[in-house]
Amino acid sequence: EAEVAQSPRYKITEKSQAVAFWCDPISGHATLYWYRQILGQGPELLVQFQDESVVDDSQLPKDRFSAERLKGVDSTLKIQPAELGDSAMYLCASSRTPTGQETQYFGPGTRLLVL
Amino acid sequence: RKEVEQDPGPFNVPEGATVAFNCTYSNSASQSFFWYRQDCRKEPKLLMSVYSSGNEDGRFTAQLNRASQYISLLIRDSKLSDSATYLCVVNGNPANAGNMLTFGGGTRLMVKP
Numbered sequence: 001e002a003e004v005a006q007s008p009r010y011k012i013t014e015k016s017q018a019v020a021f022w023c024d025p026i027s028g029h030a031t032l033y034w035y036r037q038i039l040g041q042g043p044e045l046l047v048q049f050q051d052e053s054v055v056d057d058s059q060l061p062k063d064r065f066s067a068e069r070l071k072g073v074d075s076t077l078k079i080q081p082a083e084l085g086d087s088a089m090y091l092c093a094s095s096r097t098p099t100g101q102e103t104q105y106f107g108p109g110t111r112l113l114v115l
Numbered sequence: 116r117k118e119v120e121q122d123p124g125p126f127n128v129p130e131g132a133t134v135a136f137n138c139t140y141s142n143s144a145s146q147s148f149f150w151y152r153q154d155c156r157k158e159p160k161l162l163m164s165v166y167s168s169g170n171e172d173g174r175f176t177a178q179l180n181r182a183s184q185y186i187s188l189l190i191r192d193s194k195l196s197d198s199a200t201y202l203c204v205v206n207g208n209p210a211n212a213g214n215m216l217t218f219g220g221g222t223r224l225m226v227k228p
Binding site: 042048056101104105107109 | 119147157159202215
């Protein structure tokens, strides 16, 4: 069964440092999502791509977060500089299309700890 | 007010029990509804979609009440392996571009021997 790949699985960094997370969606999935999940809460969407274009980044803190999907396949999410409050699980998901009934498949996530 | 609200639990039930989770959503234009399951320190996985007519998948039954903006999940004959967090998920307003899912905070279930 095809899966969404993410790396690294765990990341510990100090505040003010830069961090980057990578995601490779299921092959053929045009839509890619980045979510942030704080412990004890549900995931919250940060950014959504359709192919290489950003569809929704209204919840992305653009002063420190950036995301790209240059060739419309894999994607990178960057935080610079990291802050203590950024400690969370960062989940990538993909779906074939952006329509409402399409299942979103999640990767294993990157657990970030900012010290 | 949160867009999708759930009782965080935990619900502690014995094996074989029937347990029900409820969820309310605030956006009346929402079109699609789901229950996801998330095991500890793992990613969410789709458990089932929720249809207006109600739907069943083995021991799991999901129901939707659009008038009350209320979704439910019923688990019969609980197994130890059902222990997890259950996330209520609502698809955003179709007038917006994309397929934005809004997650509830999750309800934690612990099934005990």
